[in-house]
Amino acid sequence: MSADEMLDRIAYWRQTQARFDTTGLLPWAVEGLAAGWVSPALADRLLQSELFLTEGRGLALDPRLGGPLMRSRALQELAEQLRDEGWIKGWRDERYDWMDDWGRVRFSLERSAFRTLGLCSRAIHVNGYIEDGGLWLGTRATHKSVDPGKLDNLTAGGIASGESPEDTLQRELAEEAGVPARLAGFARPVGILRSQRREPDGVHDELLYCYDLPLPDDFAPVNTDGEVSQFQLLQPPQVAEQLGAMTWDAAAVTVAWLGRWLDGEC
Incomplete structure (x- = not known):
């Protein structure tokens, strides 16, 4: 496959991706800052909780709740109620921080509630490659609740x-791909992408912190946490052919890597 053919594949992949459409959703805010998006039905439920107020055409978290710690406690209790009522699926017992544009944590909340409430989360994605251009891709385990069996980056979490x-x-490279700290130290940040789309369980909104990691030719990743069923090493033209089989986030990160590879940057 030529470089032009690879660019055509990338362009086709871009055309197939849906735009984030907020039609029919209501926004909600924290201290005047846009926070998330919810359906009208969920908005009614949030108002019933008495933690939210009507504001403009959307909702606002009641400022009388207090600061980040009190906010976190109240929202976590609400999330547990929403889980019991069936609004939130796939409970993880892991918290994410919701941060404002200045990097300040405004509250922390159960991970699985982020999509339900349309909140922006954060994740890392790593392109693991070798010098001849081969890129390592993982296949997500079939038991995963999100995108089971799809292709993913070397590490994402x-x-x-x-x-x-x-x-x-450092943690995800060790757990998902068995990359030791001495190799993980060679990862370099290459930018932040934002992924936004509607899903059956709410709104997926995530900042993807992207890294490129050069790996020795004789290194083979090994999964240690059961979240990846296999790894494969593909050449860039093969990677371009597989974009449609990848998770949307992984494909977006991979497309950026392919662009750098075509420009001779990696």
Whole structure:
């Protein structure tokens, strides 16, 4: 496959991706800051909780709740109620931080509630490649609740409450791909992408912290946490052919890597 053919594949993939459409959704805010999107039915349920107020055409978290700690406690209790009522699926017992544009944590909340409430989460994605251009891709385990069996980057994972992107990078590389710390140190940040789309369980909104990681030719990733069923090493033209088999987020991160590879940057 020529470079032009690869660019055509990438362009086709871009055309097949749906635009984020907020039609029929209501926004909600925290201290005047846009926070998330919910359906009208869920908006009614949130108002019943007495933690939210009507504001404009949407909702606002009641400022009388207090600061980040009190907000976190109240929202976590609400999330547990929503789980018991069937609004939230796939409970993880793991918290994410919701941060404002200045990087300040405004509250932390159960991970699985983020999509339900349309909140922006954060994740790391790593392109693991070798110098001849081969890129390592993983296949997500079939038991995963999100995108089972789809192709993914070498490593991808959500940034848990209290973690920095670098903390998550080290942890996920070790758990998902068996990459030792001495190799993980070669990962370099290459940008942040934002992924937004509607899903059956709410709104997926995530900042993807992207890294490129050069790996030795004789290194083979090994999964240690059961979340990846297999890894395969593909050449860039093969990767371009597989974009449609990848998760949307992984494909977006991979497309950016393919662009750098075509430009001779990796």
